[in-house]
Amino acid sequence: xxxxxxxxxxxxxxxxxxxxxxxxxxxxxxxxxxxxxxxxxxxxxxxxxxxxxxxxxxxxxxxxxxxxxxxxxxxxxxxxxxxxxxxxxxxxxxxxxxxxxxxxxxxxxxxxxxxxxxxxxxxxxxxxxxxxxxxxxxxxxxxxxxxxxxxxxxxxxxxxxxxxxxxxxxxxxxxxxxxxxxxxxxxxxxxxxxxxxxxxxxxxxxxxxxxxxxxxxxxxxxxxxxxxxxxxxxxxxxxxxxxxxxxxxxxxxxxxxxxxxxxxxxxxxxxxxxxxxxxxxxxxxxxxxxxxxxxxxxxxxxxxxxxxxxxxxxxxxxxxxxxxxxxxxxxxxxxxxxxxxxxxxxxxxxxxxxxxxxxxxxxxxxxxxxxxxxxxxxxxxxxxxxxxxxxxxxxxxxxxxxxxxxxxxxxxxxxxxxxxxxxxxxxxxxxxxxxxxxxxxxxxxxxxxxxxxxxxxxxxxxxxxxxxxxxxxxxxxxxxxxxxxxxxxxxxxxxxxxxxxxxxxxxxxxxxxxxxxxxxxxxxxxxxxxxxxxxxxxxxxxxxxxxxxxxxxxxxxxxxxxxxxxxxxxxxxxxxxxxxxxxxxxxxxxxxxxxxxxxxxxxxxxxxxxxxxxxxxxxxxxxxxxxxxxxxxxxxxxxxxxxxxxxxxxxxxxxxxxxxxxx
Numbered sequence: 001x002x003x004x005x006x007x008x009x010x011x012x013x014x015x016x017x018x019x020x021x022x023x024x025x026x027x028x029x030x031x032x033x034x035x036x037x038x039x040x041x042x043x044x045x046x047x048x049x050x051x052x053x054x055x056x057x058x059x060x061x062x063x064x065x066x067x068x069x070x071x072x073x074x075x076x077x078x079x080x081x082x083x084x085x086x087x088x089x090x091x092x093x094x095x096x097x098x099x100x101x102x103x104x105x106x107x108x109x110x111x112x113x114x115x116x117x118x119x120x121x122x123x124x125x126x127x128x129x130x131x132x133x134x135x136x137x138x139x140x141x142x143x144x145x146x147x148x149x150x151x152x153x154x155x156x157x158x159x160x161x162x163x164x165x166x167x168x169x170x171x172x173x174x175x176x177x178x179x180x181x182x183x184x185x186x187x188x189x190x191x192x193x194x195x196x197x198x199x200x201x202x203x204x205x206x207x208x209x210x211x212x213x214x215x216x217x218x219x220x221x222x223x224x225x226x227x228x229x230x231x232x233x234x235x236x237x238x239x240x241x242x243x244x245x246x247x248x249x250x251x252x253x254x255x256x257x258x259x260x261x262x263x264x265x266x267x268x269x270x271x272x273x274x275x276x277x278x279x280x281x282x283x284x285x286x287x288x289x290x291x292x293x294x295x296x297x298x299x300x301x302x303x304x305x306x307x308x309x310x311x312x313x314x315x316x317x318x319x320x321x322x323x324x325x326x327x328x329x330x331x332x333x334x335x336x337x338x339x340x341x342x343x344x345x346x347x348x349x350x351x352x353x354x355x356x357x358x359x360x361x362x363x364x365x366x367x368x369x370x371x372x373x374x375x376x377x378x379x380x381x382x383x384x385x386x387x388x389x390x391x392x393x394x395x396x397x398x399x400x401x402x403x404x405x406x407x408x409x410x411x412x413x414x415x416x417x418x419x420x421x422x423x424x425x426x427x428x429x430x431x432x433x434x435x436x437x438x439x440x441x442x443x444x445x446x447x448x449x450x451x452x453x454x455x456x457x458x459x460x461x462x463x464x465x466x467x468x469x470x471x472x473x474x475x476x477x478x479x480x481x482x483x484x485x486x487x488x489x490x491x492x493x494x495x496x497x498x499x500x501x502x503x504x505x506x507x508x509x510x511x512x513x514x515x516x517x518x519x520x521x522x523x524x525x526x527x528x529x530x531x532x533x534x535x536x537x538x539x540x541x542x543x544x545x546x547x548x549x550x551x552x553x554x555x556x557x558x559x560x561x562x563x564x565x566x567x568x569x570x571x572x573x574x575x576x577x578x579x580x581x582x583x584x585x586x587x588x589x590x591x592x593x594x595x596x597x598x599x600x601x602x603x604x605x606x607x608x609x610x611x612x613x614x615x616x617x618x619x620x621x622x623x624x625x626x627x628x629x630x631x632x633x634x635x636x637x638x639x640x641x642x643x644x645x646x647x648x649x650x651x652x653x654x655x656x657x658x659x660x661x662x663x
Contacts, residue, residue, distance in 0.1 A: 023049050023263055025256045026065050032252060033069050036226030038209040040245050042237035043256035043491070045185070048298035050266070058233070062183060063087050066229060070215075071181035073097065075158075075169070078185040083158040083165050094158060097178055098168075162190060162201065170208035173228035179215040181229035188239040202244045205232075210250050236490075258295050258491070265290050267301045274305035277314025285316050292318035295485075295493050319382065326457075326495050337409065342371045345408060352404035353397040354573075355566035358525075359390065359557045363405060366500065382484035384496045389466075389552045390504045391532045392559025393512045395614025398504040402462040405500065409460065416460035417452050421469040430472045435489035449476075450486055450494035458498045466503040471543045477503075481551045503552070508535030512561065516608035529558040562614050567605050568598055570618050575646075578626060586633060587640035591659060593647030597625070600648040625654045632656035 026049070032039055041062070051061045063074045063086040073093045077083045085091040159165050169182045184205065191198035212228040234240060237253055245251045259267060268286055272278050277285075293301055304325050308314060313321040341348065345364035353360060366386035390398040399418075406416035424432065435447035446454075453459060463469075463477075480486055480496050487493045508531055515523055515531060536556060540549035562570070575597070579590040601621060604610060610617045625646055632644060636658065643659040 021053075022051050022061060022065065024260065025254065026051075026061055028254060029062070029065055030069055032254065033066075033229055034226055036214070037250055037252045038212065038227075038230055040232045040234065040237055040240065040251065040253045041256060042234050042253060044258060044297060045233045045235060045256060047256075047258075048302060050270075055270075059086050059183075059185075062231070062233070066181040066183075069181075069229075070179050071229065072178055073172075073180045075180070075182040076185065077162075077165055077182065079190040082160050085158075091158070097172060097180075098158075163204070166201070166204045166208055169230060170204070170211065173208060173212035173230055176213050176216050179228065181231070183231045183233055185233040186235075187232050188234050188236075193239065193241045199241070202241060205230075206244055206248065206251070210248055258297055259301075261290055261294075264293050264296070264301065267298060268293070271302065271305050272315075274302075275315040276308035276312065277316050281315055285318075289315055289318045289321075292322050295487065323497060337367075337371055339371075341408065342368055348408055349401065349404050352407075353401045354569045355562055356397050356401065356559050359397075359401060359559055362555075362557050363388065363401065367405070367408070370500070382495070382497050383481065384484060384499045384501045386555070387481055387501045387552065388503065388555040388557055389536070390502060390557050390559060391507060391536055392528075393509050393561050393614050394506050395616035395618075396559045396562060397615065398559055399462065399464060402460060402502045402504075405502075406460045409458075409500075416462055417449075417456075418462045418464060419449065421463055421465050421467075421473070424469045424473045427470050427472050429470055430476055431489070433473065433476050434486055446490055446492065447486075447488045450488040450492070453486075453494040453496060453499065454492065457495060460500045461496075461502065463501070463503045465506060467505045467507045467539060471545055474543070474545050474548055478545075478548050478551065481548075505536065505539075507539045508532045511535070513608050513611075516561075516611055523561065525560050528561060532558045561611065562605070562618075564602055567602055567618060570615050571597065571601050571622065574619060574622055575625075578622075578629070582629065582633075582644070586638065588633070588638045589641075589643045590629065591643055591645050592625075593645060596647040596649075600652060625656075628654040628656040632658075 029039065029041070045058045047058065048055060049058060049061045050056050051064045056064070059076060063076065066074045067087055073090050074085065074087050075083055075090070075094060076086050085094060159168050169180075172178065172180045173182065187205070191201045209230040212230055214227045232240075237245070237255075245253060265286070268289055272281065272286065275281070293304065296304070304321065307325040308321055311321075311324040313324050315321065345367050346360050349360045349364060350357065363386070366388070370385040390401070392398065402416060402418075419433075423429065431447070433447050433449040435450060449461075453461075466474075476486060480501070484496045485493050486496070511531065512528075515527070533556060537546075537549055540546055572594070575592045579592070582588050582590040601618065604621050605618065610621075613620075625648075629644065629646060632638075638644060638658060644656055645659045646654070646656050648654055
């Protein structure tokens with residue numbers, strides 16, 4: 001569509017696609033002006049666009065559209081610069097309109113006297129000949145001229161105060177004598193919603209919008225738009241009071257999103273020469289980059305061309321180029337892991353998580369693959385570095401393994417993000433992950449998950465007890481697993497290509513006690529694995545999300561129940577932590593009697609009911625030993641350097657006593 005064709009309002013046949021004239025949203029703007037509706041434009045108002053085959057700012061583009069639609073004067077107001085005129089000659093036209101406006105005639109009776117101004121603005125000749133010779137009469141005439149000049153309006157340029165600007169706009173747009181258009185940008189920053197003075201300002205502005213009339217058509221040239229335009233431009237329409245635009249059908253909203261594929265294709269065609277590798281680029285390379293830049297703004301695409309040179313990434317490798325551009329780091333933490341540590345990751349993790357060799361091996365293999373960086377072509381580079389679904393009996397080390405991975409990668413087990421899915425059981429909870437939509441409370445804060453990944457793209461993300469989440473929350477995870485990204489309510493995208501994602505679930509754990517009662521404590525791992533795998537698949541089918549299970553199936557890891565030898569190891573570790581606590585707080589050495597404690601704890605954990613709760617039950621049982629130590633310290637006040645022996649009687653009663661030989 002040419003500029004001339006657009007100005008005449010030609011209707012295009014068939015679907016409209018972007019061309020060099022203007023973006024598609026600007027075409028919609030022109031159509032809405034022809035319909036006679038005033039608009040609130042929100043979204044990407046600070047992005048870079050184009051108009052008539054050249055790059056243009058949002059301000060230049062909108063002003064050009066308004067002029068093409070017949071506006072003789074286009075004014076632009078913002079809280080910083082006040083009322084300005086973005087197009088050449090429009091300030092002078094505005095000044096002429098202001099000069100031609102009707103003036104007050106309160107002093108008309110005084111204009112008939114000698115030396116006063118006439119309607120034409122010229123001075124009337126004195127009618128009394130004495131003024132030519134009488135100094136007193138001459139001074140009287142001069143005072144009347146000064147008074148007339150003082151009371152007449154001064155031509156001091158456009159109004160400055162917001163209320164004065166709105167009053168002037170209201171007067172001009174409600175008159176059919178001239179085709180005018182005015183845009184108020186960032187009005188939400190000047191009039192914060194909820195304040196009485198702001199409500200008055202919004203009411204005056206809405207009156208200017210709704211009272212605008214259609215200008216008289218010129219004798220020659222194209223027809224003007226249906227009515228004088230009064231537009232608002234804001235970053236987020238949700239920051240405006242709802243009644244301002246929802247209660248009047250003459251006011252509509254127009255959202256500007258990121259460039260669509262046809263618009264990105266135009267940008268990349270114009271910027272092609274600015275990319276590294278442009279001389280050898282083919283049409284296929286450009287199309288691949290069009291798809292890879294989905295969701296990016298015009299400024300982002302311009303910066304992407306600079307990144308291709310700064311980071312030495314040609315446009316022929318769009319996935320690599322986008323990864324370097326988004327992460328904006330020179331060092332990949334995955335490649336900075338110690339090679340020896342990665343090579344023996346299974347051993348390091350096994351020292352933290354007892355009795356879960358299969359789960360440890362699977363996670364270690366994922367860490368090693370992320371470190372080496374080898375994958376099947378470029379198709380999977382946008383997906384997370386690893387995605388696991390840990391399932392099994394409760395208390396067997398699922399969460400502990402996630403902590404161990406974070407400590408291995410970052411040197412701190414707390415350097416991982418844990419999301420308790422029991423807090424996401426309601427349908428609306430999905431908004432907590434990606435942020436509330438525009439117009440809702442908390443929209444500006446973004447989502448808890450997207451904000452975390454945007455701040456720390458290299459992360460271990462743990463979603464605990466995923467079976468408790470609402471199915472709508474699970475849909476968010478499907479997008480993350482498939483596309484490796486999630487867009488929040490503000491339109492900002494978080495990329496998960498450098499994340500390790502772990503889901504944990506106790507689905508099927510309620511039947512473990514029955515399995516142990518039937519098969520005894522030597523229940524084979526293969527039977528346990530088959531039970532939990534089937535339970536997880538049935539769970540996803542029951543909630544109508546089998547596709548999520550299909551995506552997670554390669555990462556499903558079934559944790560084993562705690563065997564007899566594992567129980568003893570976990571017991572020794574917990575007792576070691578208790579010993580360290582006593583030594584640090586009281587400078588007393590605690591000596592557990594393993595000859596009595598080991599048989600007792602294995603006996604207690606042989607009960608299927610206890611065994612079903614895993615390591616948590618071991619801790620619960622050892623709580624009795626901790627109580628005995630506390631009671632002994634309170635009763636005997638052992639001296640620093642002394643030793644306390646801890647054990648279990650034959651009847652299962654714990655005891656703590658001073659070891660013989662203490663001073």
